[in-house]
Amino acid sequence: MTADGPDSELLARVFLSRVLEPGDEVAGRWVRELGAAETVRVLRKGAPQLAGVTDKRWAGLHARAREADAERDLGLAREAGVRFVIPGDTEWSAQLDDLGDARPVGLWVRGRPSLRMWALRSVAVVGARACTEYGAHMAATLGAGLAERGWVVVSGGAYGVDGAAHRGALGAGGATVAVLASGVDRPYPRGHTELINRIAEQGLVVGELPLGEHPTASRFIVRNRVIAALTRGTVVVEAAHRSGSLVTARAAQRLGRHTMGVPGPATSSLSAGVHELLRDDAVLVTDAAEVVELVGDMGELAPQRRGPVLPRDLLEPGARRVLAALPGRGTASADAVARGAQTTRDDAIARLYELRSLGYVERHGDGWKLTRQAMISVRDGRGGC
C-alpha cells in the first residue's frame, strides 16, 4: 500500500473495508478520531492497542490486517467494473452520515447511475423472504408504482418481498438498488443471481463488503441499517414478529426516516410484525401514492418542485445528451430517448433518473418529459439554473 498519494484515503478505506466488520461502531470511532490512514497504520503495526477492543479481537483484526491488500482489492474491483465510493466523493450520499460511527467506511458499487442522486429520491421496500402471494403482489405493485412516480426502489435482493419489489420496479422500466450483505460480485441468494445481475445492468448493486465476501447472519442484520439510511423511508410489506425487516424499519425510525407498513389480515402471522410496527409509530400505507405522499413531503429534498438545481453546463456530457434527446413538448419513451442520445436503454434510464433528481425531467406513466421549470430555463436561455 502506498503512503500518502492522492489515493491514500481511498486505499485506506478499501483496506478497512476488508479488515473491519460492517457496522463496527468502536472501529468507526477510531476512524473518526484518528482518520482512516492512521487507523490503517495502527492496525497494521498492531500496537498500541486501540480503545474499546479485547485482546482476542485485536489479534483477529491484526491477523486480517496482515492479509489485506488494498491495491489488489481495488484493482480487481476495477477490472470487474466495481467502484468504491467513500465519504467526500461526489457520489457519496450524505444520508449515510446519519449513521454516525456505524457509517460504512465506503460502499462498493456496481452499475452506472450516481448513488448519491438515486438515494435522494428513494424508498426502501422490504419484507419477509417466505412471504405470501399477497405479500409478493403488494411488493411488486408498490415497486412498480414507486418507479412510475419516479422513485428509486431500494431493497436487499432477497427472496420474497425484496425480489418482488425489485422486479416490480424493473418491470415498470424503473430504477432499483440492491444492497447486499456480501461482496457485490457474489449475488446472494444464488437463485437471484440473474435478478441481481440485471439490477446491476439497469440500476445499482451496492454493499459494504469487498469482492468475494460471503454474507453471514449478522451481516444481514447490519446491512439493514444501510438500506434505512440510504432511503427517504422504509415500507415493510410482510414481516413476522422478530423479522429482520423490522430491524430495517426500527433503524429508519431512529434515523428520522419515514417508517411505513402495508397491513394484512390480522390472522396472518406474516403480517403480525407489520401490525406491531403500525401500533407504534409507523404509518399505514396501501399503495405507492400514499407512500409518495409521505416521503415526498419534504420541500428541500424534492428539487423537482423548484426546478433544476444544477446548471445545465455542469451536467456530465452523457446526461446532457439524454436531456437534449427529450422533446420540447410532450413525452418520450426511454427507448426513444436512448436512440436520440445514441446510448443504451439502461444508460438512458439511469441518466433520466439522475436528471429527475436534479429537477430537469419528470416521469409520466411510461414516458419522460422536461419539467416546466426546465422548459422555461431553456426558453429563457438561462441554461437551466
Place this chain on the structure above:
Amino acid sequence: MTADGPDSELLARVFLSRVLEPGDEVAGRWVRELGAAETVRVLRKGAPQLAGVTDKRWAGLHARAREADAERDLGLAREAGVRFVIPGDTEWSAQLDDLGDARPVGLWVRGRPSLRMWALRSVAVVGARACTEYGAHMAATLGAGLAERGWVVVSGGAYGVDGAAHRGALGAGGATVAVLASGVDRPYPRGHTELINRIAEQGLVVGELPLGEHPTASRFIVRNRVIAALTRGTVVVEAAHRSGSLVTARAAQRLGRHTMGVPGPATSSLSAGVHELLRDDAVLVTDAAEVVELVGDMGELAPQRRGPVLPRDLLEPGARRVLAALPGRGTASADAVARGAQTTRDDAIARLYELRSLGYVERHGDGWKLTRQAMISVRDGRGGC
C-alpha cells in the same frame, strides 16, 4: 297526559320520543333550555313557534304532537316488557350526556341487565353488512374474546360484522347489547329477529324510537352516535369508504372514545375504510387483548382494579343472591351460579356482568370468581366496601 305527577318527566320524554326525530339538536336545545315538560306543552299548543325551525317543520311536529299519546305508549311498552330509561334514572348512562343537545330524550330498553352498569365496561364492534368471511371471523373472534375478558359487546344488530360480533359474545356466554334504529319491538333486519330476541333474553336491546317505529336511512346514521357514546371505544372490523361504520368511529373520536380498526388486505375494498381510519388517529388492533389493553387503560372507569365500589348491602336482592352463589375460592360456571342463586342462566349472566362492573367478580375463561378485593371484604366483615 297527566300534568305534574311524579311521572310527568317520564311521560314528557315518552311523548318527545314519539314526536321528535332522534338526534335533532335543535329540539335537544329546547329540552335543555325549557325542560321536557314545557317543550311538550309548547309542541302541543303549537305556538309560540320555537327557535331554529321552519314553518313547515313546525307544522309537522305539531301534527305528530296531536297524535302522540305518551300514557298509551308507556302502557304498551310495559306490557311488552320494555322500559323507558331517562336522564336522572339510576339506570341512565351518564356517558350519553357527552352527546350534548344530540343526547337521546330517553332510551327504550328490553332485557334484564342495568344499561348503566353494562355501558361502563363496553366496547362497540361494528362494520360492513356485506362483510367478507374474514370480517365475520374477526368480528366473531373479537366478540368472543371481549366477552371472555368480561367486556360487554355493543353493536347495531345488522347483518355481517354486527351480527357476527353479537353471536361471538353470546356464544362465549357473554354480554351483548344491540342498539336498534327502530322500535325495540321491531327487530331489524327481519332475518335477525331470532338473534335480536335472543339478545333481549341474554343481554339488552335498546333504541331511541318508541314501539312500532321502523328504521330509515337517516335513523341508521343517527343511531350510530348512541353506539359510540354508550361505549368506551369503537372497533371497526371491515368498512368500505363512506361506510356507516366510519360514522360511528368518527363519532367515537369526537366523543373522546378510543377508535380502533382491524386491518385487512390492502387489496380489499372492504378494508379500505378501516385503513383510512388507521391512517388518521385510530389504533390498529388484531385481537381482543389489544382492544382491552386500550379501553381498559382508564383507572377511574375500571372499578374492578380497586375492588367493589358499592356496599354489598346496597345491591339488589337478585344480585346479592348471585354473589352469594359464588364459591369462596376458585371459579364456578354461570350454570352453577344460576342453580345456587335459584334463577335462570340468562339472569345469572346478567347479574354477573353487573357485579363485574361493580368490582365484585371476575370472569376467567368459562368460569366466574370473586375478586381478591371482594374476598377480602367478606373476610374482614366489611360488607364489600
